[in-house]
Amino acid sequence: MTVSGLRERKKQRTRDALLRVALELFTTQGYERTTVDEIADAVEVSQRTFFRYFSSKEEAAFAVQQMVEERFVRALAERPAEEGPLDAMRNAVLASWDTIGEAIMEVVPVEQYLRTFQMIESTPALLAVHLRRSTEMEEALARLIAEREGLDVDEDPRPRIAVAAFSGVMRVTGQLWGRGTDPTLEAIRELTERYLDHLAPALEPDWRN
Amino acid sequence: MTVSGLRERKKQRTRDALLRVALELFTTQGYERTTVDEIADAVEVSQRTFFRYFSSKEEAAFAVQQMVEERFVRALAERPAEEGPLDAMRNAVLASWDTIGEAIMEVVPVEQYLRTFQMIESTPALLAVHLRRSTEMEEALARLIAEREGLDVDEDPRPRIAVAAFSGVMRVTGQLWGRGTDPTLEAIRELTERYLDHLAPALEPDWRN
DNA sequence: TGTCAATTGTCAGTCGCTGACACTAGCCTC
DNA sequence: GAGGCTAGTGTCAGCGACTGACAATTGACA
Structure with a gap:
């Protein structure tokens, strides 16, 4: 479950942050009114990075x-x-x-x-x-x-x-x-x-x- | 069912043509490998017209x-x-x-x-x-x-x-x-x-x- | 410390889909 | 049968999801 290595932990944190922000925005503003850019911006990563963690908006x-x-x-x-x-x-x-x-x-x-x-x-x-x-x-x-x-x-x-x-x-x-x-x-x-x-x-x- | 008026008949023909071409392309090349442009071009209408007959590619x-x-x-x-x-x-x-x-x-x-x-x-x-x-x-x-x-x-x-x-x-x-x-x-x-x-x-x- | 490889950002491009606006062509009236 | 009305269409610009390619960065590990 928990993995050593700074790299792994950083990845895990980014993924968790993306997921949490995504669900938060989805449930408050609605799924369709939330753009992937919005999620990525809130976590301060690029849109491209979002798609590296989740193959689609749906997957999140x-x-x-x-x-x-x-x-x-x-x-x-x-x-x-x-x-x-x-x-x-x-x-x-x-x-x-x-x-x-x-x-x-x-x-x-x-x-x-x-x-x-x-x-x-x-x-x-x-x-x-x-x-x-x-x-x-x-x-x-x-x-x-x-x-x-x-x-x-x-x-x-x-x-x-x-x-x-x-x-x-x-x-x-x-x-x-x-x-x-x-x-x-x-x-x-x-x-x-x-x-x-x-x-x-x-x-x-x-x-x- | 059948409606008089050149306008209506023309519309019906366009819709039928779009539908037939769409299904033909979908079933031969696959749904995802078929673009709406392709369908529209084959029927010689604009992509915009396709979307006036079918609200989405799926609907077709x-x-x-x-x-x-x-x-x-x-x-x-x-x-x-x-x-x-x-x-x-x-x-x-x-x-x-x-x-x-x-x-x-x-x-x-x-x-x-x-x-x-x-x-x-x-x-x-x-x-x-x-x-x-x-x-x-x-x-x-x-x-x-x-x-x-x-x-x-x-x-x-x-x-x-x-x-x-x-x-x-x-x-x-x-x-x-x-x-x-x-x-x-x-x-x-x-x-x-x-x-x-x-x-x-x-x-x-x-x-x- | 320097090399290697994994992660990320940037950029350009595709595809589905939409709004706005101009244009064309049936239709209907006078 | 000319002319106005309007439904149907094309064009254009733009958004949002997603992808490939390449360059830049940053842990990992010898």
Whole structure:
């Protein structure tokens, strides 16, 4: 994590500064109204340097989300084998939210992450990228699930289907939370549990029980 | 549909020409390697004119997809009320594929549409936009389903959940088809049916039956 | 201390996209 | 059927994201 050498530390500081300033400006002025020049100027580096740390303006917006997602995937991998696929995924999300602080606090406060997430959900260009990134993660999830169950993802469609259904629900809750009025971890946690509870019943042919 | 007046007809011809050339270039050279100038030059109009017909380069890529999606939504609205939510959606997709030709033939051949779809699926920037557009359609679907069942989308989570799960599966099949080697309507149709059949079983806690 | 290599800045250029303004060509009226 | 109106187009200038090339700087390490 921490690296010796003045050079390495300087790089780390520049990257952190760029990221913090970027998220700050994105969440206060809006993503589109913030130019890369503005970010670079605030950190007193050239625009070119910004693009050496982040391959695009978008990448900066997703830097924290990236860490959170990696954490979720790891949490799933560590779930006990007895749990069914859906339970394992459910418990993995909830678990990774419980410890979200540890993962990102060193870079930005949790509050900033929540605001960034809402910005992503409410900025069309970023929402689009977010959804595509999610499908990439889903591929990884499907492979993990298949492995747990001793299946081949390309033979048995169930891993991908289960992940797709699960992720669909997660996406809906993410959007509802983003549009909602309670931007807290508890709120999205509760929303997620409630919606996941309804997944199986919602697929029944007759909803009038 | 058809409008009198030389002016209107001229406009229609210009738009059609731009769209056809754009899709042709996109699918042969690739989306990113095609510049708007190139398209405009081929049709012998200025770049500015291109942007008067399509608000962005992306919009041209999705013009046909747009028609297909509208058709699917309409097909769902026309499904008999007896069908359960999932059956209604399933039958609506299959039905709208059966008549896809009628919807777009006037603009481009069906083959071109299939190639365009594959290009969208395999171009990251377009895939992202495609996914976002899909979520917009999902909102419309959820409202339709809720209406059919006499529910309020914001009260009962099941409409959104069912749509999310269904769409998740559709997305997976779309991707698999795009990566696959059989770019025909039959192929994606069969893939869709097979995957939808596995949706309910895939959510069972125990996959070893 | 001096050499080497990594980091950074500068500059020029591409591409998507927009606003402003002038010009051309259908359309409609008298 | 001439002339005015206006929708559609071209031209031009400019912004912002991004890239390649090259020169300048600054840690690292012998």
